[in-house]
Amino acid sequence: MTPTVVMKFGGTSVADAERLKRAAQRIVAKRDAGNRVVAVLSARGKTTDALIAEAFEISPQPDPREMDMLLSTGERQSCALCAMAINDLGHRAISLTGSQAGIVTDTSHTKARILDVRAERIRVALDEDAIVLVAGFQGVSTAKDVTTLGRGGSDTTAVALAAAIGADVCEIYTDVAGVFSADPRVVPDARKLAVVSFEEMLEMSASGAGVLQLRSVEYARTHGVRIHCRSSFSDAPGTVVGDGAQPGAAARPAITAVTHSTDEARVTLEHVPDAPGMAGRIATLLAEANVNIDMIIQNEPVVPGAGADMSFTVPRSDLRDALGPLSAFAREHAIQIHTDESVGKISVIGEGMKTQAGVAAQVFSTLGAERINIQMIATSPIKISCVIALDSVPDAVRSLHAAFLS
Amino acid sequence: MTPTVVMKFGGTSVADAERLKRAAQRIVAKRDAGNRVVAVLSARGKTTDALIAEAFEISPQPDPREMDMLLSTGERQSCALCAMAINDLGHRAISLTGSQAGIVTDTSHTKARILDVRAERIRVALDEDAIVLVAGFQGVSTAKDVTTLGRGGSDTTAVALAAAIGADVCEIYTDVAGVFSADPRVVPDARKLAVVSFEEMLEMSASGAGVLQLRSVEYARTHGVRIHCRSSFSDAPGTVVGDGAQPGAAARPAITAVTHSTDEARVTLEHVPDAPGMAGRIATLLAEANVNIDMIIQNEPVVPGAGADMSFTVPRSDLRDALGPLSAFAREHAIQIHTDESVGKISVIGEGMKTQAGVAAQVFSTLGAERINIQMIATSPIKISCVIALDSVPDAVRSLHAAFLS
16 A cells, blocks of 8 residues: 655745745655655744734734634645645645644634544545645634644644554654754764654653654654654654664663753742642642643641742743732742742653663762752653753753763 | 624735724724624735745746635735734624635636625624624635635625625725726826716726726626725725716716726737637637736728738736737637737726717817827727827826816
8 A cells, every 4th residue: 555654844944935845845755756645834934923923013912713813824825835836846736724634623722732633635635646735733623713733733733644644654854853862052962863762752842852842742652653853954864753663671771862941940939838739729820820830849848837848840931920820829828939040951861761770860970970959850750850050951961961872 | 773884904904003903993983883894804015915926936837726825814814913903992803714704616716706605604703793804805615725816806705795794885995085087196186986886887997997896896786785985094985886876867977987007918910810700719718818808809801801800908917828829829820919018098987978979079089189099999888998008098098087077
């Protein structure tokens, strides 16, 4: 049976006429190699930012339904232009909006979730030998309104389509060559990883690796979609994300990658009353403000009944939204709030951790040798994360990469 | 019963944030005055031109289906932004794409015709007290593809919606104050007309008056939709187009307006074989190339059987499309083709002509007194058009306006 490939091109890969034509050529080459091809495109270059600026020129708080109607136009433009380029190369291409492609979402405007993919129209077009271009980042809600999936949502569109049409692989083309053992801008000798498991990729996306949107990795894991992250500017293979071709446990290094995030803020609440449900109420307040809490630490009170200390991190850009509801709650319960915006987070990630002991000890002693103070620690079976001072992040990443991966 | 009004705003009326907010205020004022309001918006300022330029940067001959997908985004952006502005003014507004508004067209991409308007979603929204904004210029084809209605198609969208929802009036807001007795840029003392009949407006739109798209006037006449053409920058009444409030024949001047067009090219075919069906075959060739022929003149052959001469005019921008199929046909039948791109057309139009004799004689003698040579003449019961040298057009318009309307 003819293999089916979903290819996704990000905004930088279609930013100008030359790049867009190059993407068209790659799509045609894939077709000529005997594949059925669906390509998902993002909006060109800075289009989405420009549209957001137009909206804020009109309204201080743009209506979310209308924001989606506005922003969804960028990807449609990319797809229409790319279809023109492909038609000029002698292949038939049709562009489809998210709605036409059958991407059905819930009604959460600006951050909708995909509920269903009704890909009949894509299947018919593929059967008619057409190349299908789908506008990323968008769908149609159950109320028949245009929705968008949030920043980076085109990755999710690509993975969801790959799952729906049973594609053999979902290729994500970006301006980086794949997934690296650390950010090459910080660690010049970081290596491109040939294979990463879904679990590892999830932890990496959640802890600062920007190459794939977290939600798209979750979707890929749930539906078993193999992702191939690769460069739009070269033919070299990139990184395959999936559970198929993993090396055996024996061959695995203790860790696969070091990631970091410099977009963190730490909030500490002092003297939180030592009563059941307090943590839950605080987390609920933050969730209602749409703030994602990352790491949470709570200490037992030193003197019973004296109140506990609780610390957590949030994306720095969400700090203001977090403090609004928190301040009122803190006043009510005589809690003191401290914030620190000069923090960052480093993480070591790897399936190898499951079978190799002593990784945590080596992380802490490596940071200690660099005289880097660890403010908070969080772990999962395949990840150790530490919150540290923002200006120590580059040294921490380099020393951990040197200790584990060089 | 609550009156229903369709308001249409052109591209200049929503070009920047300030104008778009002013349009939003006018829409809200109309709602506050006790009307149910549907507003149709065009793309902002030069958006459509910019998108066309992007397309031609990618492809020398952009695929029409994809051109429609691309261009339809401009009006969606206008509507989303205007809905944001109206929501900020404390009214509920929702924007709809042409497809969501139920505009069903044929499959002639870039110049689709409206087949049906399924306005249920608009009616439901109006019943829920919302202001409905509809992206002009576009629809969805019977093959479920996005289509556009051709330049100025937003007028047609507005009229078609007005007909479908039984609106009391379709207000077309533009950057001019209404329909004038001549182009005020050419004739400074041209008068704004209070009322124009459908027939007159049809002739005027067909002969160069840019204020309303021809097709929208045809649609309005067929469905009895009263159009009110007015300025988006003033509250003064503009021009009502309709058959209701016409003055009696006695009160009518011989002509209502002088129009002109400088976008003409003349094609002359020499020695067309004097055989039945030749004119039909030539017209069919041009129709298949989607070229609109305007005036046609054919002379009897001087010597029987010697072949006739045939001249016609086409929009200058269509000349290249016309010559393609014509050249092959001409070679085959030994026909010689001459073209002249330096021609223009002036027309005098008025219902008064039906009852007043001598109008044609006065037109020709007025042009003769200005030493303007008439190359072609075409007439209808309420119109006389003359093709003349392009550089004589302003003088011709001024002298005719002075002779009939000053």
